[in-house]
Amino acid sequence: MPKSSWSLEASSSSVRNTRNCFPKKKFNSFHPGNVSFRYDDRVPAINNISFKVLPGHTVALVGASGGGKSTIMRLVFRFYDVNSGEILIDGQDVRGVTQQSLRKAIGVVPQDTVLFNDTIKYNIAYGDLDETDETKITEAATRAQIHDKILGFPDSYKTLVGERGLRLSGGEKQRVAIARTLLKNPRIVLLDEATSALDTETERQIQASLADMSQNRTTLVIAHRLSTIINADTILVLKAGEIVERGTHAELLQLGGEYNKLWSQQLETVAGNGASAPSAPSADDDKKVD
Numbered sequence: 538m539p540k541s542s543w544s545l546e547a548s549s550s551s552v553r554n555t556r557n558c559f560p561k562k563k564f565n566s567f568h569p570g571n572v573s574f575r576y577d578d579r580v581p582a583i584n585n586i587s588f589k590v591l592p593g594h595t596v597a598l599v600g601a602s603g604g605g606k607s608t609i610m611r612l613v614f615r616f617y618d619v620n621s622g623e624i625l626i627d628g629q630d631v632r633g634v635t636q637q638s639l640r641k642a643i644g645v646v647p648q649d650t651v652l653f654n655d656t657i658k659y660n661i662a663y664g665d666l667d668e669t670d671e672t673k674i675t676e677a678a679t680r681a682q683i684h685d686k687i688l689g690f691p692d693s694y695k696t697l698v699g700e701r702g703l704r705l706s707g708g709e710k711q712r713v714a715i716a717r718t719l720l721k722n723p724r725i726v727l728l729d730e731a732t733s734a735l736d737t738e739t740e741r742q743i744q745a746s747l748a749d750m751s752q753n754r755t756t757l758v759i760a761h762r763l764s765t766i767i768n769a770d771t772i773l774v775l776k777a778g779e780i781v782e783r784g785t786h787a788e789l790l791q792l793g794g795e796y797n798k799l800w801s802q803q804l805e806t807v808a809g810n811g812a813s814a815p816s817a818p819s820a821d822d823d824k825k826v827d
């Protein structure tokens with residue numbers, strides 16, 4: 538089992554299944570209500586946060602590093618229990634649901650996907666190890682925009698990941714994680730977008746696969762590139778553990794506050810380095826380690 542920030546080792550030992558836990562088959566919506574959480578007694582990481590993610594909707598978390606975005610995801614996935622408030626999934630407190638059923642219903646695409654040193658096929662199939670149907674695996678890879686890339690590997694889907702000759706960039710690894718999640722087919726997806734700058738083509742491919750994955754699923758996404766979430770149903774701007782603004786992309790631009798500032802900063806960065814300028818596509822984007 539590869540370690541990542543989502544690994545079970547990161548889980549607080551205080552999280553325990555209680556006697557009245559029972560698995561629930563269908564999760565649709567979730568609702569953190571008045572949630573506060575601190576990792577240690579001195580500083581609150583999350584302070585009295587409430588929002589709703591309706592069935593099939595996409596809610597995006599944005600804001601500077603340290604604002605509490607990842608913490609919110611960890612709480613929804615129940616790596617930790619809230620200190621006060623509650624997280625409801627379909628009206629039910631996550632503390633009353635088994636971690637096993639919660640983790641089955643929720644797909645997580647982490648910022649930095651750690652791959653198993655096994656075949657690329659295994660790495661995708663890990664989303665659902667009962668799924669041995671090759672066509673399902675290639676279909677997931679196709680939808681995640683990584684299929685063509687895999688066909689170019691020396692042994693196609695049987696190519697070993699991590700061996701000499703096969704190094705996947707951050708963008709490619711994230712697409713493998715997306716393929717995994719598509720195969721797992723959860724109703725709720727938590728996605729922590731890769732932070733690093735991507736070239737135009739990779740960004741376009743990731744956007745397309747993300748849009749595909751979030752369709753008809755309830756999605757919470759941590760977005761670092763605001764261009765990826767302009768169509769989100771709601772954007773929450775986090776600062777020092779609090780939601781300082783909420784609304785659609787258009788509403789928040791109009792507001793002229795934090796979000797507007799972040800958006801302008803990103804436009805300047807793009808103009809400055811040409812990362813997303815249509816005139817500067819990179820032919821070898823997939824070789825880039827991002």
Ligand SMILES: Nc1ncnc2c1ncn2[C@@H]1O[C@H](COP(=O)(O)OP(=O)(O)O)[C@@H](O)[C@H]1O
Binds near residue numbers: 602603
């Ligand atoms: N494992 C941890 N232990 C202690 N403090 C943490 C831990 N993870 C995050 N924090 C603190 O919690 C706050 C929120 O962090 P985080 O949720 O990672 O923010 P973001 O994802 O928006 O960058 C920060 O002050 C951060 O330093």
Ligand SMILES: [Mg+2]
Binds near residue numbers: 607608
């Ligand atoms: Mg984070």
